[in-house]
Amino acid sequence: MSAYYTVNNPDDPLAVASTAVTRAQYTLWRGQADAVDVQLDSDAVYAPIVRSTGEGKWTVEHNLFALATLDELPRLRALVEELYHLDMKRLRAIESALAMADREYFPQLDSRITEYLTPTRANQPLPSPKAIKKRIQAMVNELDCSITTDQEDPDLPQLTYHVEFNADGTADLSARMDAASAAAVDKRVRALARKRGIGLAEAHALLVTGEDEGVTVTLNLYRAHDVPDAPTYLPRAGWLNPHRSAEWEGRATTTRDMDIIRDKVSRGYNTPEDIEACVEGIDDQCIFPCCEAPGEFCDNDHTVDYDDGGPTTAGNLRKLCRRHHNLKTSGHIRYVICPATGNAIFLFADGSWVENESDGPLAAENRRWVQTFRQRRDARNERVRAAAQERRRLLGEAADAAHEGGDTAGGGEQEGEGSCPWSADLLTEADAEPQADGHADDAHGPHEPVGV
Secondary structure (H helix, E strand, O other): OOOOEHHHOOOOHHHHHHHHHHHHHHHHHHHHHHOOOOOOOHHHHHHHHHHHHOOOHHHHHHHHHHHHHHHOOHHHHHHHHHHOOOOHHHHHHHHHHOOOOOHHHHHHHHHHHHHHOOOOOOOEOOOOHHHHHHHHHHHHHHHOOOOOOOOOOOOOOOOOEEEEEOOOOOEEEEEOOOHHHHHHHHHHHHHHHHHHOOOHHHHHHHHHOOOOOOOOOOEEEEEOOOOOOOOOEEOOOEEOOHHHHHHHHOOOOEEEEHHHHOOOEEOOOOOOHHHHHHHHHHOOEOOOOOOOOEHHHOEEEEOOOHHHOOOEEHHHEEEEOHHHHHHHHOOOOEEEEOOOOOOEEEEOOOOOEEEEOOOOOOOHHHHHHHHHHHHHHHHHHHHHHHHHHHHHHHHHHHHHHHHHOOOOOOOOOOOOOOOOOOOOOEEEEEOOOOOOOOOOOOOOOOOOOOOO
């Protein structure tokens, strides 16, 4: 059986038509990218394309950026032009993730990204733009510890705090901060809203004015215990850079081995908070295809119903948002777990099926990647060490030559390696109050907290 993504399924007429559209779109933008006159002012380049395509300047610019970056990744470009599986949104995600990367690492990144985006089995789900960007950022972090990929996007507004008072007696308050801090603030706001039975905006106002009644929350952090210098994963915030990892791990009060929790079985229906943390570590979001509701706002669904003898254990629990949980309970959708991959396979009335890959830090694919991290990191460190030794040898020879000539020579600046990130296995947590299950109406979580 040949390997292909769902978007390239040769037996699915809609997928065939979609691939044709993706190919046409790629051909259109490839033609524009190849015709760009680099000597012209950018506005002069974009204006006729905006006129003829009806796309905005931002889309035109970033589509051209995406194809320029693809030109620097020859293996990936060849794969794209063979399968036509990556649309412009995904190509833009790749460009964005590589914006800060040193071109020195592009040959290695080209190989790894191509491997990541090559199908390995029939009807394999294609990673979303968000998942692609997250995975490539992790690759960049692993190779180049001199940068952090969670730096602010220069294309976004640089305001960190803003308040605007409206004529109707209301005001709009916004703030930009690092993702980890934002995740912590949001969790406290939702906990206070749930405790007081009030809206999120009112809860936020009480929180910032100090009227939070001492509300405490639990933040689950995940880190591989068998990979030195592995980064920390915080749900919703994603993989943290070394500085943030150290900062948040320093706040942890409890450390637990998720390999042990994974096999724990609870006698009751409700999920204990340690098993809950394990399930969320596997399913970072709702497992229904194309649903991006964060796992912390989802219900825990017993794959084999509890009333039918299904145990309350991580292996029998998956994350479903309230909408898709209700659809599963009512029999409108159903799924099975693939014993080989651990992924959920959804079965539909027309006989079709869609596999959904879990992308949490404890998911099988990420755990397999962790196992190769040590080898890649050690090889990279060996190359860096060899290069540093060669630089020292050359500096020594230069110093000796200068000394023989009666001159003095100064040494170069000392270069150091930061800690290099990857993966997900060990849970640490701060504070000590478990969160009730909830649901999400959209990818940012529910507008009001709903318990189960």
